[in-house]
Amino acid sequence: MVQVTYLDAIRQALLEEMDRDPAVLLLGEDIGVYGGAFKATAGLLERFGWERVIDTPISETAIVGAAIGMSYLGLRPVAEMQFIDFIACAFNQITNFVAKSHYRWGAPVPIVIRGPAGGGVHGSAFHSANPEMYFVHTPGLKVVYPATAYDAKGLLKSAIRDNNPVLFFEHKFLYRRIKEELPEDDYTVPIGQAIVRRPGRDLSIVTYAAMVHASLEAAEQLAREGIEAEVVDLRTLLPLDRQTVIESVRRTSKLLVVHEDTRTGGIAGEIAALVTESAFEDLDGPIRRVTSLDTPVPFSPPLEEHFLPNAARIAEAARDLARY
Amino acid sequence: MKSDPARQELTHEEALELYYYMRLNRSLDELLVRLFRQNKIVGGLYGSLGQEATSVGTAYALAKGDWIAPLIRNVGSLLVHGYKPRDIMTQYMARVTSPTQGKDGTCHFGDLKTHHVVSPISMLGDLIPVMAGVAMAGRYLGQKIVAMTWIGDGGTSTGAFHEGMNFAAVQRAPLVVVLENNQWAYSTPVNRQAPLRDFADRARAYGIASYTVDGNDLVAVLRIAREGVERARQGHGPVLIEAKNMRMLGHAQHDPAEYVPREMFDYWKARDPLTRYEKYLDRHKLWDEKEKAAIHARIESELAADLEFAENSPFPPAELAEQGVYCNGCHNIEAQWRRAKEELMPPKSAVTPEWTIKDFGGMETKPAVAADRSEQQHSVIEGAVVHPPQTDRKRKITAPGSRRARR
Ligand SMILES: Cc1ncc(C[n+]2csc(CCOP(=O)(O)OP(=O)(O)O)c2C)c(N)n1
Ligand SMILES: [Mg+2]
Numbered sequence: 001m002v003q004v005t006y007l008d009a010i011r012q013a014l015l016e017e018m019d020r021d022p023a024v025l026l027l028g029e030d031i032g033v034y035g036g037a038f039k040a041t042a043g044l045l046e047r048f049g050w051e052r053v054i055d056t057p058i059s060e061t062a063i064v065g066a067a068i069g070m071s072y073l074g075l076r077p078v079a080e081m082q083f084i085d086f087i088a089c090a091f092n093q094i095t096n097f098v099a100k101s102h103y104r105w106g107a108p109v110p111i112v113i114r115g116p117a118g119g120g121v122h123g124s125a126f127h128s129a130n131p132e133m134y135f136v137h138t139p140g141l142k143v144v145y146p147a148t149a150y151d152a153k154g155l156l157k158s159a160i161r162d163n164n165p166v167l168f169f170e171h172k173f174l175y176r177r178i179k180e181e182l183p184e185d186d187y188t189v190p191i192g193q194a195i196v197r198r199p200g201r202d203l204s205i206v207t208y209a210a211m212v213h214a215s216l217e218a219a220e221q222l223a224r225e226g227i228e229a230e231v232v233d234l235r236t237l238l239p240l241d242r243q244t245v246i247e248s249v250r251r252t253s254k255l256l257v258v259h260e261d262t263r264t265g266g267i268a269g270e271i272a273a274l275v276t277e278s279a280f281e282d283l284d285g286p287i288r289r290v291t292s293l294d295t296p297v298p299f300s301p302p303l304e305e306h307f308l309p310n311a312a313r314i315a316e317a318a319r320d321l322a323r324y
Numbered sequence: 325m326k327s328d329p330a331r332q333e334l335t336h337e338e339a340l341e342l343y344y345y346m347r348l349n350r351s352l353d354e355l356l357v358r359l360f361r362q363n364k365i366v367g368g369l370y371g372s373l374g375q376e377a378t379s380v381g382t383a384y385a386l387a388k389g390d391w392i393a394p395l396i397r398n399v400g401s402l403l404v405h406g407y408k409p410r411d412i413m414t415q416y417m418a419r420v421t422s423p424t425q426g427k428d429g430t431c432h433f434g435d436l437k438t439h440h441v442v443s444p445i446s447m448l449g450d451l452i453p454v455m456a457g458v459a460m461a462g463r464y465l466g467q468k469i470v471a472m473t474w475i476g477d478g479g480t481s482t483g484a485f486h487e488g489m490n491f492a493a494v495q496r497a498p499l500v501v502v503l504e505n506n507q508w509a510y511s512t513p514v515n516r517q518a519p520l521r522d523f524a525d526r527a528r529a530y531g532i533a534s535y536t537v538d539g540n541d542l543v544a545v546l547r548i549a550r551e552g553v554e555r556a557r558q559g560h561g562p563v564l565i566e567a568k569n570m571r572m573l574g575h576a577q578h579d580p581a582e583y584v585p586r587e588m589f590d591y592w593k594a595r596d597p598l599t600r601y602e603k604y605l606d607r608h609k610l611w612d613e614k615e616k617a618a619i620h621a622r623i624e625s626e627l628a629a630d631l632e633f634a635e636n637s638p639f640p641p642a643e644l645a646e647q648g649v650y651c652n653g654c655h656n657i658e659a660q661w662r663r664a665k666e667e668l669m670p671p672k673s674a675v676t677p678e679w680t681i682k683d684f685g686g687m688e689t690k691p692a693v694a695a696d697r698s699e700q701q702h703s704v705i706e707g708a709v710v711h712p713p714q715t716d717r718k719r720k721i722t723a724p725g726s727r728r729a730r731r
Pocket of ligand 2: 477478505507510
C-alpha cells in the first residue's frame with residue numbers, strides 16, 4: 001500500500017467528497033490554476049472545472065461570506081484560507097454571521113473553513129499562528145485540528161458532511177513530514193472524539209496537532225526512564241471530548257496539557273478547569289502545562305525554537321509531575 | 325385613458341397592491357411607534373418613515389423564488405416578500421411566536437425554505453458577500469434566481485461591502501444591491517461618509533452597471549428595479565441601484581435627530597413617498613375612493629388582528645435559551661437542482677485551465693446599453709440615471725513594460 005502524506009490525505013478527502021456530491025465546491029485564493037499555496041487542491045480544477053474550484057480575489061470576508069450564502073441554498077462549500085492567519089480578516093463573518101445563524105434564526109451553515117496553521121517552519125508572525133482559541137470561544141462553531149494523515153482525511157470528510165460550520169486547522173509542519181498507509185475505502189473520523197495515542201499509568205499528557213508528535217517523542221524518552229505517560233490526542237477542540245480526558249486523568253491521577261498555542265487563554269486553562277470540576281478527587285498533583293510563550297511567533301530560528309514547546313520541555317515537565 | 329403610459333406601466337391590480345404595501349408599511353411603523361411609547365417593545369425601534377417607496381418598489385420587482393436579505397429598515401420589502409405584520413410585531417415584542425421565537429429581535433429573521441430571506445446581522449456590509457454567494461449558488465444550481473440586498477450610505481464604507489461587490493462583479497453574479505442613500509448614517513451626514521455626489525459611482529470601480537433613482541418615487545424605483553433585476557437575471561452581472569431618500573426620524577426612537585437641519589426635514593416632507601404615490605394614483609385615475617377606503621379598512625383590520633395576536637403571545641420559555649446552537653439533524657439540507665448534476669461531475673466537468681491575456685488580461689464583457697432615461701419625469705432629484713459598466717473603456721497603459729516600451 002502507498003504511503004500518504006498529511007497534505008495528500010487532505011487533497012484526497014476533498015477530491016473524494018467532490019466526487020461523491022456535486023454540492024461540495026471549493027473557494028479560495030490560488031486554489032485552482034495553481035493548486036493552492038501548499039498544493040492541497042492540486043489537480044482539482046482540471047477534474048471539477050471552474051464552477052467547483054473557484055479562484056477568488058484576495059477577500060477573506062467575501063470568501064467566507066459567499067460560502068455562507070451558498071450553504072443557504074444547500075451547497076457545501078469548503079473555503080481555503082491561504083494561511084490560517086488570514087482567518088482574522090474574516091473574523092466578523094465567522095463569529096457573528098456563521099456561528100450565530102442557526103441559533104438566531106434556524107439557518108444551518110454547513111461550510112468548512114480550512115487552512116494551514118502552526119509554526120516550526122520559520123514563517124514568522126503572520127504565517128505561523130494557532131488562532132484556534134478565538135473560535136473555540138465561539139458557540140456555534142466546531143473546531144478540528146488533526147495530528148495524523150488518517151485523521152486529516154477522515155475528519156475533513158466528517159467536516160464536509162456535518163450540518164454545522166467546521167473550522168479545520170491543518171498543521172503545516174506536518175504536511176509533508178508525516179505519512180501513513182490509508183484504507184482504500186471511504187472512512188470518516190467522528191468530530192468530537194479524542195483518542196488515546198499511547199496508554200500509560202503514571203500521567204496523562206493531553207495535547208493536539210503537531211504537539212501530539214512531540215509528546216509521543218517525550219513519552220518514548222520517559223518510558224526509558226520508567227515513567228509511563230499516556231498521550232491523549234484531542235483531535236477536536238470544539239466540542240471537546242470531556243469524557244476521554246477525564247477518564248484518562250482518573251487512570252493516571254496526573255495531568256499535563258501541552259499545546260503549541262500561546263499560554264494565556266489556551267485550551268489548557270479550559271481543560272484544567274474541567275478536570276478540577278469533574279475529577280478533583282482523582283488528582284495526585286498539580287495540573288501542569290507546556291505551551292508556547294505569550295508572544296507573537298518570532299522569526300529567527302533560535303527565537304522560534306525558544307518560543308515553541310518541544311519534546312525535551314514536555315519530558316521535563318512530566319518528570320517533575322511524576323515526582324508527586 | 326388607454327394611452328396613459330402610467331396605466332401601461334402598472335396594471336390596475338399592481339397599482340393597488342403597491343398602495344397596499346406602501347400604506348401597510350407606513351401604518352405598521354406608526355403602530356410600532358405607539359407600542360414603543362407604551363413600553364411594549366423590547367430594545368430599540370428603528371423606523372422606516374420616508375423610505376417606504378424604496379423598500380416596496382425594489383422588492384416588488386422580484387419574482388417568486390428570488391432571494392432577499394433586507395436590513396432592519398426594509399419592513400416594506402419583508403411585507404412584499406410575504407411576511408405578515410405580526411412577524412415584525414412579535415419580533416419587536418420578543419415573543420415566542422416570532423419568526424426567531426425570541427432568539428433575536430427587530431427585522432433580524434429569515435427563512436430558507438419558503439420565503440428565501442436571509443437574516444441580516446448588525447455588522448453592516450456583511451450581507452453583500454453572503455448574497456453574492458446566494459446568487460452564485462442559484463446560478464450553479466440552474467435556478468435562474470436573482471439575489472437582492474440593501475445597504476445604507478454608511479454601510480458602503482465597510483470593507484465587507486467592497487469585498488462583496490468586487491467578488492460578485494468578477495463572478496458576474498446575479499446580485500442586485502440597493503444602496504439607500506438616506507442622507508444620514510446615525511448622526512453622520514452622507515458627505516462625511518464619502519466625497520461623492522452619487523454613491524452609485526462606486527459601481528464604476530467594480531465595472532458593474534448602476535442606477536441612481538429618486539427613492540421617494542415609487543414608480544421610478546420599481547421601473548429601475550425591474551430593469552436592474554432583469555439585467556442581473558440575464559447574466560450581465562451585479563447591479564447597484566442608488567435610491568436617494570431621507571430617514572425622516574432619528575436613527576432609532578431614542579434619537580431626537582437634533583443634528584438634522586429642520587429645512588432638510590421640510591424639504592423631504594414635501595416629497596413624502598406615500599403622498600406622492602397617492603397623487604400619482606389620482607392623476608392617472610388608477611383607483612377610486614371606494615378602492616382606497618377598502619385598502620385602508622383591510623389594513624386596519626389586519627393590523628388590529630395581528631396586534632391582538634402579538635399581545636396575547638407569551639414570551640419564550642427560559643430553557644429555549646439553551647437550544648439550537650448546533651444543527652443536529654434539525655434540517656435536511658438539500659440543494660434544489662434545476663440542471664443536470666452530470667454536467668458538474670467528471671469527466672464532463674473537466675476543463676483545461678487557460679488564461680487569455682487579451683486586453684492585458686482584462687475581462688471581456690459587453691458594454692451595458694444605456695437605456696433611454698428621458699421618460700423619468702417624476703423625479704425630484706434628477707430622475708433615474710443609468711451608469712453603464714466601465715469595461716467598454718479602452719485601457720491606456722503607459723507604464724514601462726508595455727508593448728511600446730519593450731519594442
Ligand atoms: C460595521 C458596523 N459598524 C457600526 C455599526 C453601528 N451602526 C448601526 S446603524 C449605523 C448607521 C448606519 O447608517 P447607514 O448605513 O447609512 O444606514 P441607515 O441607518 O441610514 O439606514 C451604525 C454606525 C454597525 N451596525 N455595523
Ligand atoms: Mg443612511
